Amino acid sequence: MTSRVIVGVSAASAAVVVGLYLWKKWKSSRKVAEVTQLYIYPIKSCHRMELKTSECGSRGLKYDRCWAIAKKVEDGNRILSQAQYPKLVVVVPELWPLSNGKVELHITAPGMSPLVVPEELPPSSPTVVSDSDGCISGEGQDVGDEASLWFSKYLGIECRMYYMSPSHQPRTSFANTSSLLVVTENALDDLNSRLQTQLLPIDRFRGNIVLRLPEDGSAAGRKYPEDSWTHFTVGSVKLRVQRPCTRCVKTTVDQEEGVLKGPEPLKTLRTYRMYSRSNKILQSRQNGIFGICCAVLEGGTISIGDGVYVPYSIF
Known part of the structure; x- marks a missing residue:
């Protein structure tokens, strides 16, 4: 075998080895964060429910935003939001499991007697029902007069309560456009370091999954590594990032008191975290961003303490 042939074979072999290495690196992943908190909001715009573990399907965490309150308007049934009715956030839901695999929704609120709403309905x-922005439009089952009268009395307007079963398979439940909202404690730390007012808790942003990234920035060598994620795995669930979450006036509602608390965090977010489709981050568009909206590629289970893994980039 001539030296030229030997060199050619060696070069080809080296190329194959490098190719296999890059392919393996791309297919593998690294841990970038850990789940520290897990939340669902069984009734849209009402109080959160903290979990230690949860099933996650195509619509997101089980029982997240399966119920909604709506009022009759000229063009249909309009879902009520804490932006217009901030006292909704102090309506506290609890899910009580039953022996038949269903649940009961137990609801309390200031000045109201407890309410029980069965999941199983005639x-x-x-x-x-839909929201005012057209972001949500889905079919819900009226849960009956008792619950509707309860919410009508509490809010001081005529309204009805609707339920969308977790087995129903639209794009999302009564959530706004995405199945899951993922936020990080690191982003909150950065925001709080910039605020001129009192510090804000993570509950202002109503995320489903709360993450903690390494303090040394090793997740990607930058302050907001989630900006570059396209898809990732948490627990046994595979997620795709749809876009950064542009925030609205709901983030100004105190989640324990049910009242609007002024311009923060929107005022400060606008100074350093803005979103545009063309440049993705750091351009002007409406309000600031906080968190990432995600779609579920493959369901499974998510628990507190689970690692978050993103694929290695070839480059």
């Missing part, structure tokens, strides 16, 4: 025709 058959009825679904009602289409």
Whole structure:
């Protein structure tokens, strides 16, 4: 075998080895964060429910935003939001499991007697409900007069309560456009370091999954590594990042008192965390961003303490 042939074979072999290495690196992943908190919001715009573990399907965490309150308007049934009715956030739901695999929704609120809403309802025709921005439009089953009268009395307006079963498979539940909202404690630390007012808790942002990234920035060598994520795994669940979450006036509602508390965090977020589709980050568009909206590629289970893994980049 001539030296030229030997060199050619060696070069080809080296290329194969390098190619296999890069392919393996791309297919593998690294741990970048850990789950520290896990939340669902069984009733849209109402109080959170903290979990230690949760099933996660195509619609997100089980029972997240399966119920909603809506009022009749000229063009249909409009879902009520804490932006217009901030006292909704002090309506506290609890899920009580039953022996038949269903749940009961136990609800309390200041000045109101407790309310129990069964998940299992008599058959009825679904009602289409939507929000004022057209972000949410889904079919919900009216849960009956007792719950509707309870919420009508509490809010001081005529309204109805609707339920969307977790087995129903639209794009999302009554959530705003995405199945899951992921936020980081690191982003909150950065925000709080910039605020001129009192520090804010993570509950202002109503995330489903709260993460803690390494303090040394080793997740990606930058302050907001989640900006560059396209997909990642948490627990046994595979997620795809849809976009950064542009925040609205709901983040100004105190989640324990149910009242609007002024311009923060929106005022400060606008100074350093803005979003545009063209440049993705750090350009002007509406309000600041906080968190990432995610779609579920493959369901499973998520628990506190689970690692978060992103694929290695070839480059």
